[in-house]
Amino acid sequence: MIEMRLLSTLGWSADVVIEISRVLEPEENIVFYGYVDEIERERIMRAVEKLEISLDKLRLVELNPMSLKDCLEKMRNYINEESVVNITGGTKIMAFSLALEAALRDIPIVYMCTEGDTRRIKRIPLSISHAGRNFFNFSNDSTPLKILRLLAKKYKGKARLKDIKRDIPERRSSTISDAKRKLIKANLIREEKNGRDKIIILNSGSYLFVEDD
Numbered sequence: 001m002i003e004m005r006l007l008s009t010l011g012w013s014a015d016v017v018i019e020i021s022r023v024l025e026p027e028e029n030i031v032f033y034g035y036v037d038e039i040e041r042e043r044i045m046r047a048v049e050k051l052e053i054s055l056d057k058l059r060l061v062e063l064n065p066m067s068l069k070d071c072l073e074k075m076r077n078y079i080n081e082e083s084v085v086n087i088t089g090g091t092k093i094m095a096f097s098l099a100l101e102a103a104l105r106d107i108p109i110v111y112m113c114t115e116g117d118t119r120r121i122k123r124i125p126l127s128i129s130h131a132g133r134n135f136f137n138f139s140n141d142s143t144p145l146k147i148l149r150l151l152a153k154k155y156k157g158k159a160r161l162k163d164i165k166r167d168i169p170e171r172r173s174s175t176i177s178d179a180k181r182k183l184i185k186a187n188l189i190r191e192e193k194n195g196r197d198k199i200i201i202l203n204s205g206s207y208l209f210v211e212d213d
Helices: 015-024 038-054 068-075 092-105 143-154 161-167 173-185 204-209
Strands: 005-009 028-033 058-062 083-086 109-115 118-124 158-160 189-194 197-202
Touching: 005 015, 005 092, 015 028, 015 038, 015 083, 015 109, 015 118, 015 204, 028 038, 028 068, 038 058, 068 092, 083 092, 092 109, 118 204, 143 158, 143 161, 143 173, 143 189, 143 197, 143 204, 158 161, 161 173, 161 197, 173 189, 197 204
Parallel strands: 005 028, 005 083, 028 058, 083 109
Antiparallel strands: 109 118, 158 197, 189 197
């Protein structure tokens, strides 16, 4: 079974990891952490303790936050094509290492920013790879992205599958069904039944892929 995992770099605040995890709903949370001295160790370990209380399926990976080599080597053991990476916390070296590994695989890179009194998750449009193997790799004209746009912009997040198929007449029914499965695996949509109708509903993380259209 393919499972989406969220990889995050941790700094002094556990909240930016917890909030992004609650939005994206990954099957697994992998968090990289480290500290440079005993004073920082106390703050980092308080953040680690909060993660342990707040998140399920959590895997913690300790590394040297000032060593590019150590960060890259350890992060490569956990990142795959079904990952999303969160580079909000940690040192610049940690964030750079994780972003580089993600860009090489064309994996989404996100971070938490503050706009006034509101926190928002943003996606960084960075890619070095053209492999296109992961299930988040949506080209501008791809069927998965067409479905997300329709749901977000025309149907306000919820539509019957047959209406979506009607609105994408240039795509075969089997192509749309394959795209739907891809989006479900990526935790971007979910499917429910209402009598004979299949209802497609956007999950909260989907806006990362359509908000800048």
